[in-house]
Amino acid sequence: MAHLARRAFAPAPVPFPALHVDTGHNFPEVLELRDRMLKHLGIRLEIALIPEMIAAGRLREPPGTISRNRLQSQALLDAVDKHGFDALLGGGRRDEDKARAKERVFSFRDAFGQWDPRSQRAELWHLYNARISSGTSIRAFPLSNWTELDVWQYIAARKIELPSLYYAHRRPVFERDGMLLVDNQFLPREDGEVVRELQVRFRTVGDMTCTGATLSSASTVAQVIEEISRCRVSERGATRADDRFNETAMEDRKREGYF
């Protein structure tokens, strides 16, 4: 997304900032590349820091939960209010999830960020109606019609740098609910969970507490493309604990104001 924005406005600077809704449970590799890449592309960064919001009493963590995934919606809305954003551009794709497959490129959200699948605006040709009433804002998904494979082919064609997490590397992981989670300080081991060092990579990267790794030996872009072409498990199905709550997890979170 950052690269596309840069290409769209070159040689002028990108006229909007990047926003990171930061749970505080990050992979250090992601933060390092985030800062370096945005600096290189000349894009300003705004951060909505969930730990800071919790400390200030603006967010409350449900007792006993570790993942801050559900707090992201609130933090996002806070940032929309604070900065007066009319629209947020996101990298969501329709091939990721059943609910996303039905979402328009321009998704209109009320003051609570809620998505109403039954009252979406008609989208014809490439004529997008971006008019909003006060109190509403837009989530726009320019990559709606890209697939995971398209993204990787684009990365190959443009030689885009990614965090090393997306390529095969050795990492201590443990198994929970059929997923390989990263051994990290935020997530206490439960009984019987054994940490092993395996060769893995990540297909999506989110919060450290809910992003699962996949066994992989693909260490170059070409090998990743080859691996995806043969893969029989969908990206979110394989690796995202947050979508595993139930069959409509993504739909429910979108209705609650999630991106």
Next chain:
Amino acid sequence: MELLSLVTAGSVDDGKSTLIGRLLYDAKAVSDDQLEAVERASLRLGLEDASLALLTDGLRAEREQGITIDVAYRYFATAKRKFIIADSPGHEQYTRNMVCGASTANLAVILVDARNGLNEQSCRHAFLLSLLGIPHLVLAINKMDLVKYSEETYTRIREEFTSFAARLRIQDLTVIPMAALTGENVVRGTEHMPWYGGPTLLSHLESVHIASDLNLIDARFPVQYVLRPRSGEHRDYRGYAGQMAGGVLRPGDEVLVLPSGLSTRIASIDTHDGPIEEAFPPMSVALRLEDNLDVARGDMICRPRNQPTVAEDLDVMVCWMDRQPLRPGARLLVKHTTRTVPALVDDIDYRIDVNTLRRASADRLDLNDIGRIRLRAAQPVMCDTYQRNRITGGLILIDPTTNQTVAGGMMTAGGGRGREGDAAESAGVAG
């Protein structure tokens, strides 16, 4: 790799979801976890086998009630092409959904149940698809297994459809007998219909010629954004960013800027990776012009000898999509290419009865109605007929009080006032 975008149309029980499920499944575009989810859902609904139709149900209400609410998009690829399927539901909001799904499609598949033959809906769908200028149409005669793979049935339905379609402007029609449930003639062939010598659906999708679907004749460049870095090495840079909507432009070409009518030459065509030698649809580029003209978002760059119509009075065929009916005197916004202008609905010329294709006089258009209206725009609109160019001939109407998109429209006479010819003709339908 070439990308083909297709839309499916059919009534509720024609097996549309099954066909898409079958296409995705046999083309190996369904992942194991998606299939497991479908198996779980099928069990819950008391079905014996995993129902492939459930693959396309996205939302909770859809899976629980077994209905489809909104257009769903699916993606798959073969060694030859990438595909996007827009699956638009056949019930209530059919016009709106089909028009949305079809507006960007290269090809449409109309499904009919071999046992029932054509019905009102198949004809209505064919009309809408021809109105939207879909270049390629496939008539899928489904459930052939339930009519003993009868060639006679196939021929009868094919002829019935061909005679109806003769009244529409359909450029390319392919008729395929199939059984989506068993997968025959979807991805793999079948020994049950030796009388059929044509392609399977997938092999047709892989080979139909789509490269000439875009207009490469009339140079059209709607200005989307003015790039002015105002700093560093680009202090004096002034580029016009946008997406090519027609034709080919090269550096040195003489061009005209509308609506001002001033002419100049193209100094260079820029991209992030540097200047390029030519631009054509669907490329997004930045044009620099030799003279320092006043050019803004919404202006159109074209050639002096090949200009779009510049008009304030517009004849538009519209699909009305709002629950509030359209009446003469309504004040709306027209969004056309990158230009949004206020407009007044002068008159409703007629409504088209989509079942008979006849025009009827009307004083209003209701939800899902199709009709021709006359708009008076507050500023000129630079347009072509929809038939000539789907990008510069299409527009949407927005209600400025609710901000909703209330109609999709297609330029018919390009600002002309011709009122002759029957409804079908001005609707992009051959006489």
